[in-house]
Amino acid sequence: MRxxxxxxxxxxxxLLGTASSLAGDADPQEFTQIExxxxxxxxxxxxSCHTVPGSNQPFAGxxxxxxxxxxxxxxxxxxxxxxxIGAWSDEQFDAAIRKGVGRNGSRLYPAMPYNxxxxxxxxxxxxxxxxxxxxxxxxxxxxxxxxxxxFNIRATMxxxxxxxxxxxxxxxxxxxxxxxxxxxxxxDGPGHCGACHTPKxxxxxxxxxxxxxxxxLQGWSAPDITNDARLGLGHWSEADLVSYLKSGHxxxxxxTGPMGEVVTLSTAYxxxxxxxxxxxxxxxxPGKTESASPLPGNxxxxxxxxxxxRDQCSACHGLDGKGVAELFPSVAxxxxxxxxxxxxxxxxxxxxxxxxxxxxxPTASGMPSYGRQLDDGEVAAVLTYMRNSWGAAAGPxxxxxxxxxRADTALRQx
Ligand code: HEC
Ligand code: HEC
Ligand code: HEC
Numbered sequence: 001m002r003x004x005x006x007x008x009x010x011x012x013x014x015l016l017g018t019a020s021s022l023a024g025d026a027d028p029q030e031f032t033q034i035e036x037x038x039x040x041x042x043x044x045x046x047x048s049c050h051t052v053p054g055s056n057q058p059f060a061g062x063x064x065x066x067x068x069x070x071x072x073x074x075x076x077x078x079x080x081x082x083x084x085i086g087a088w089s090d091e092q093f094d095a096a097i098r099k100g101v102g103r104n105g106s107r108l109y110p111a112m113p114y115n116x117x118x119x120x121x122x123x124x125x126x127x128x129x130x131x132x133x134x135x136x137x138x139x140x141x142x143x144x145x146x147x148x149x150x151f152n153i154r155a156t157m158x159x160x161x162x163x164x165x166x167x168x169x170x171x172x173x174x175x176x177x178x179x180x181x182x183x184x185x186x187x188d189g190p191g192h193c194g195a196c197h198t199p200k201x202x203x204x205x206x207x208x209x210x211x212x213x214x215x216x217l218q219g220w221s222a223p224d225i226t227n228d229a230r231l232g233l234g235h236w237s238e239a240d241l242v243s244y245l246k247s248g249h250x251x252x253x254x255x256t257g258p259m260g261e262v263v264t265l266s267t268a269y270x271x272x273x274x275x276x277x278x279x280x281x282x283x284x285x286p287g288k289t290e291s292a293s294p295l296p297g298n299x300x301x302x303x304x305x306x307x308x309x310r311d312q313c314s315a316c317h318g319l320d321g322k323g324v325a326e327l328f329p330s331v332a333x334x335x336x337x338x339x340x341x342x343x344x345x346x347x348x349x350x351x352x353x354x355x356x357x358x359x360x361x362p363t364a365s366g367m368p369s370y371g372r373q374l375d376d377g378e379v380a381a382v383l384t385y386m387r388n389s390w391g392a393a394a395g396p397x398x399x400x401x402x403x404x405x406r407a408d409t410a411l412r413q414x
Pocket of ligand 3: 252253254255256308309312313314315316317327328329331334335336337345348349353354355356365366367368370382383
């Protein structure tokens with residue numbers, strides 16, 4: 001974990017270096033377009049998929065992106081003429097980013113989030129291209145498609161597009177403030193937050209009626225980020241949300257795994273007004289608003305869980321569950337802990353977690369791993385207890401759910 005986040009910081013440093021060091025050659029107008037493109041590329045997190053973590057060749061591709069159907073390797077998008085996109089026209093580039101159409105007219109897989117990027121304007125996309133033209137060309141030929149039949153046939157993506165893809169720029173809602181509209185554009189467009197936070201159909205399309213209510217990806221559960229009081233960000237202030245996206249931490253929780261990457265490469269570099277706009281927008285989404293009642297204290301899992309929590313966990317997270325702000329998450333307030341899908345919480349308890357370092361907060365505290373100390377029944381019990389204490393209520397966790405995550409994470413490298 002630690003090694004990986006150092007790699008990410010190195011990529012982030014490279015990204016920030018590139019445009020400014022080259023901009024000296026460009027005329028002022030071009031420079032502004034390049035700077036705008038650089039910022040849009042950060043908002044869109046293009047580097048995360050198109051760079052192998054830890055490598056010093058940003059955008060050179062080669063990173064496998066895991067999907068439920070198999071892995072798709074992100075291609076080289078440096079300006080290299082043969083193995084990158086140096087020879088592409090702006091039209092071809094725009095078609096890839098906003099329509100999901102590859103250079104030779106074939107369909108791209110939605111592992112490339114064109115269904116979100118379509119909300120950007122053509123101007124935005126041309127600016128990203130202008131910026132990418134300034135990065136160091138890297139020779140790296142990538143074979144993107146390693147999917148099994150029938151998904152290896154790109155034409156099948158026409159069906160996917162017909163079912164799940166709506167092309168078109170972001171349309172502002174005139175009844176809402178400029179800040180709200182900016183937030184909606186950032187979340188649905190470049191930020192592609194729904195790619196991980198909106199539940200998916202069995203074909204990987206968005207379940208639009210459950211917009212941002214939490215989903216599963218690559219061995220992690222991404223929680224509900226609507227304003228729902230029980231499952232979402234209802235207990236977070238806008239300032240909590242801004243601090244989380246900027247530093248990776250706040251009084252409630254810490255970012256780790258795929259979200260740690262989103263923070264280190266993207267949201268940590270967003271401007272304060274953009275972070276506030278995202279907060280304004282997310283806090284305006286009502287969510288599911290369904291009530292639930294906690295399990296009774298005399299339930300056997302609650303009794304066993306309370307004892308484990310007191311002995312093993314309360315030293316850091318506190319008997320009152322409040323933790324220590326910015327250091328140990330307040331498990332009493334964490335909505336993620338109460339997610340319908342407990343995968344991320346199980347995973348953190350089994351394997352431990354080290355959250356990300358950012359400029360706003362360079363050092364992060366760590367959560368020890370309990371995978372050896374606690375068996376599946378014990379992890380299930382302590383989570384069941386935590387999900388139903390301090391005024392919260394969420395379904396119990398079964399030992400089988402823990403076994404599944406244990407087996408699944410054992411097969412993964414990170
Ligand atoms: C979530 C991961 C992810 C993110 C984020 C992402 N891409 Fe991609 N991109 C991919 C994958 C995977 C492919 C290959 C898709 C395929 O082969 O069908 C791809 C394909 C492409 C292609 C087509 C290249 C070719 O050789 O066919 C371009 C251009 C591209 N991406 C540019 C970008 C830009 C610019 C951004 C940011 C605005 C971006 N990508 C963000 C994963 C991503
Ligand atoms: C690559 C997948 C991915 C993308 C893209 C992504 N997230 Fe996340 N996010 C996750 C996962 C997984 C978690 C849970 C892990 C964690 O908390 O560290 C998470 C956690 C969060 C949390 C903490 C919620 C809680 O209750 O603890 C917030 C807030 C959040 N994301 C906001 C966003 C926003 C805003 C965006 C878009 C700018 C975004 N995410 C994009 C995967 C993603
Ligand atoms: C040495 C201090 C320490 C101890 C002991 C500890 N934790 Fe943690 N815990 C942390 C830290 C730090 C994090 C944040 C890690 C991150 O996400 O990077 C964390 C995160 C978590 C989370 C994720 C919460 C969220 O919303 O992000 C859960 C769940 C959790 N711990 C459960 C437990 C359980 C169960 C035990 C006892 C078996 C325990 N912890 C013991 C320090 C500790």
